[in-house]
Amino acid sequence: MQEAALPGRPTSPGAALGDLGELRRRLAEERRRLQLFVVRARQGHEDRQDVIEDWEHEYCRPSAGQACGPQEGFVVEKELGKGVFATVFRCRQRGLQGSGACAVKFIRSNAMLRKAAEKEVSMLRRLRARTAQFDREGARFLLGLVGCETFVHENHLALVLELMNCDLRSGLQKYGQGCGLPLIPTLRNFARNIFMALRALQRANIIHGDVKPDNMLMSLDKSVVKLCDFGSAMDASEQIRTDYIQPRYYRAPEVILGQEYGVQIDTWSAGVTLFELATGLILFRGGSNNEMIHEMLKTTGAFGQQFALTGEFATKHFNDNGDFLNAGGDFRLTKLQLPH
Numbered sequence: 279m280q281e282a283a284l285p286g287r288p289t290s291p292g293a294a295l296g297d298l299g300e301l302r303r304r305l306a307e308e309r310r311r312l313q314l315f316v317v318r319a320r321q322g323h324e325d326r327q328d329v330i331e332d333w334e335h336e337y338c339r340p341s342a343g344q345a346c347g348p349q350e351g352f353v354v355e356k357e358l359g360k361g362v363f364a365t366v367f368r369c370r371q372r373g374l375q376g377s378g379a380c381a382v383k384f385i386r387s388n389a390m391l392r393k394a395a396e397k398e399v400s401m402l403r404r405l406r407a408r409t410a411q412f413d414r415e416g417a418r419f420l421l422g423l424v425g426c427e428t429f430v431h432e433n434h435l436a437l438v439l440e441l442m443n444c445d446l447r448s449g450l451q452k453y454g455q456g457c458g459l460p461l462i463p464t465l466r467n468f469a470r471n472i473f474m475a476l477r478a479l480q481r482a483n484i485i486h487g488d489v490k491p492d493n494m495l496m497s498l499d500k501s502v503v504k505l506c507d508f509g510s511a512m513d514a515s516e517q518i519r520t521d522y523i524q525p526r527y528y529r530a531p532e533v534i535l536g537q538e539y540g541v542q543i544d545t546w547s548a549g550v551t552l553f554e555l556a557t558g559l560i561l562f563r564g565g566s567n568n569e570m571i572h573e574m575l576k577t578t579g580a581f582g583q584q585f586a587l588t589g590e591f592a593t594k595h596f597n598d599n600g601d602f603l604n605a606g607g608d609f610r611l612t613k614l615q616l617p618h
Contacts, residue, residue: 306516309397313518316394316510319362320488321522336391337365338384338434346431347438352382363391363509368441371425380424383437395435398509399428401484405508408482416478419471421495421506439506442495446503449496450555458558465556468494468503472548475505480541483514489547490528491554514540521567521591527560531574531581534567536590571595572604 340346340354352369359366364385371378385395402423409417425438444452446468450459459465472494479486486493487510494503510523521534523543530546532539553561562577564570575581583600586592595603 309512309516310518312390312394312397313510313512313516314520315390317518317520317523319391320510320525333386336386336388338387338432338436339365340367340384340431346382347429347436348426351426352380352438354382355379363395379441381439381441383439384431385435385437387433392435394509395437398511399423399437401508401511405479405482405484405511408484409478412481413478416474416476416481419475419502419504420478421504440504441498442504442506443498443500444496445492446494446496446551446555447491449500450491450558454555454558456558458554458556461556465552467501468555469552471503472505472552476541476544476548479505479511479544483541484511485514485517485539485541486511486544487523488525489544489551490525491551494551519590526564526567526570527562529567529570531571531585532589534571535586535588535592535595537588537592567591568595568604571602575602 337360339357342354342356344354346352346354346369351372353372355368355370357365357367358381364383366381366383369380369382371380385391405420406417406422409420421440421442423438424440427438429436429438443449453459459468476486476489486505486508488507489505493505493507495506496503512518517539519536521536523533524530524547528547528550530539530543533543550561553559562570562573564573580586580602581596581600586596586600586602587598597603
């Protein structure tokens with residue numbers, strides 16, 4: 279007599295594999311949904327078109343001197359910054375030699391943002407493991423979790439990070455005096471740090487997706503820059519097809535055109551960022567994707583026809599002959615024109 283299958287268990291190895299495949303599909307879809315949520319939230323903030331009317335009640339605003347963390351081991355000192363997803367505070371860890379200072383990022387009390395932050399934590403841990411295997415040197419220029427790594431404070435997930443000086447957008451304003459940072463040795467050294475960080479990401483097959491001056495942090499002694507904020511990061515094998523990943527001014531053309539992309543889109547963003555750090559000027563300042571292509575063409579000359587016509591969104595910007603469809607004026611650049 280054949281033994282009856284237990285309730286809730288698959289009846290065969292094939293059924294078990296089917297259930298596993300379905301679970302993987304659902305997890306991949308959840309990651310994709312979270313990724314799109316992050317992209318749209320960042321883009322909405324960039325365009326000032328968010329439909330959320332009031333976020334203030336969702337932010338964590340601990341007062342100076344307040345204790346938090348495991349065994350109340352952190353003491354809040356002052357607020358360092360506020361973004362669309364979180365507030366960041368300088369905190370001091372009790373019982374440590376020296377200042378014990380660190381940065382604590384408190385995520386807004388929002389269910390989707392909590393899931394997105396948990397995904398970022400998972401990415402940071404996975405990245406740490408991969409770079410330890412593939413590029414320990416480059417990993418030194420990626421800002422990661424420290425100490426207890428995470429904790430929950432008053433329903434806010436908190437990420438514990440290395441304390442840095444300021445981001446490079448603030449540094450450019452403070453030290454560049456509107457003319458860019460000194461090329462030698464400051465920008466040369468910072469550029470090396472940035473590309474070492476990108477090398478580590480590339481070897482780990484991870485796309486950052488949000489490379490810009492705001493996400494490059496200067497060390498307390500101003501000698502080193504580290505890449506931060508991995509909320510938009512993804513495995514290169516799990517890329518999402520949308521023309522709104524990356525901040526607009528730092529968005530690669532293959533993203534705008536809807537082509538397949540890889541870790542190289544971060545290199546584009548880094549190059550545009552370095553121009554800005556060197557000159558104090560934003561290289562491509564378009565108000566839309568079409569205007570971004572316009573700005574690129576004015577600088578580089580015409581795209582090759584095959585490149586211009588490839589991609590899910592290419593027809594938004596080029597006709598069948600490879601001519602640019604300028605939605606904002608009379609600029610026209612054909613595939614036959616070359617840069618001077």
